[in-house]
Amino acid sequence: MDTFNPDTPIATVVDLGFANFTVVTRDDGTVIASSFDSVEKMAAGRPYVMGEVPGPALPALESWLKGDFAPLMEVPVQYSGTxxxxxxxxxxxxxxxxxxxxxxxxxxxxxxxxxxxxxxxxxxxxxxxxxxxxxxxxxxxxxxxxxxxxxxxxxxxxxxxxxxxxxxxxxxxxxxxxxxx
CATH class of the missing domain: 1.10.10.10 (Winged helix-like DNA-binding domain superfamily/Winged helix DNA-binding domain)
Known part of the structure; x- marks a missing residue:
């Protein structure tokens, strides 16, 4: 956990009905991680703050739950890897x-x-x-x-x-x- 500054990721947990789902974003709403793991496990000691993530991630997940799948693919994500x-x-x-x-x-x-x-x-x-x-x-x-x-x-x-x-x-x-x- 960390006090908020613009570089600290924001995390929230969403109930998908069959499991809890953690979403972590930058302050601009870009998803940097999402998982069925707990926030603590995902953060692995790195700083974050709990709160409602900004941007389209949560509305897109709500749409996905209602059967509208396209908005999920419009959410900006931070790609990592080679x-x-x-x-x-x-x-x-x-x-x-x-x-x-x-x-x-x-x-x-x-x-x-x-x-x-x-x-x-x-x-x-x-x-x-x-x-x-x-x-x-x-x-x-x-x-x-x-x-x-x-x-x-x-x-x-x-x-x-x-x-x-x-x-x-x-x-x-x-x-x-x-x-x-």
Whole structure:
């Protein structure tokens, strides 16, 4: 916790109905981090203040909860990582709600067709969950229908709920359960 100055991030916790979701912004409203983790865990000793975050993040989350998914992709985010990780994370924001892509497809769409594993890393280390929708990426074996959610920073259960909320047909079994072997 820190006393407010213009450089101190502002954090708030939003109830999504199935989990609490933490959003951290700069004072200009740019999302610098969002997660299902607690503010304390996200801050990891760095200063922040609790309060209502400025800008469009909270109204966009409210719209998302009501089924209007587009405003979430209009919220400014601070991208971090290497140039290629940033390129992949920017491309994630072009994956429409209600659809999923594979890591290979994400890499191809980002102009990095030989780097599907890096697409996986861009998702697994994504600091801005929901605002940079890594939940819309699944492994080739899980593409469906129904989509098998797979790993997610929040949890497989959270990923399934988020995808279903966005209109994706989500299965609960593993792909092996569908194979007949």
């Amino acid at each position: 140039p290629k990780l940033v390129q992949l994370r920017q491309e994630l924001r072009n994956v429409p709600a209600g659809t999923v892509v594979t890591y290979k497809q994400l890499a191809e769409q980002a102009g990095l067709p030989t780097l599907p594993r890096l697409a996986g890393r861009a998702c697994s280390t994504n600091p801005c969950l929901l605002f940079v929708p890594c939940h819309r990426v699944v492994s080739t074996a899980h593409i469906g229908p129904p989509v098998i959610p797979g790993q997610y920073a929040g949890s497989t259960e959270f990923k399934a709920k988020i995808l279903a909320h966005e209109g994706v047909e989500v299965g609960t079994e593993t792909r092996e359960d569908y194979s007949g072997f």
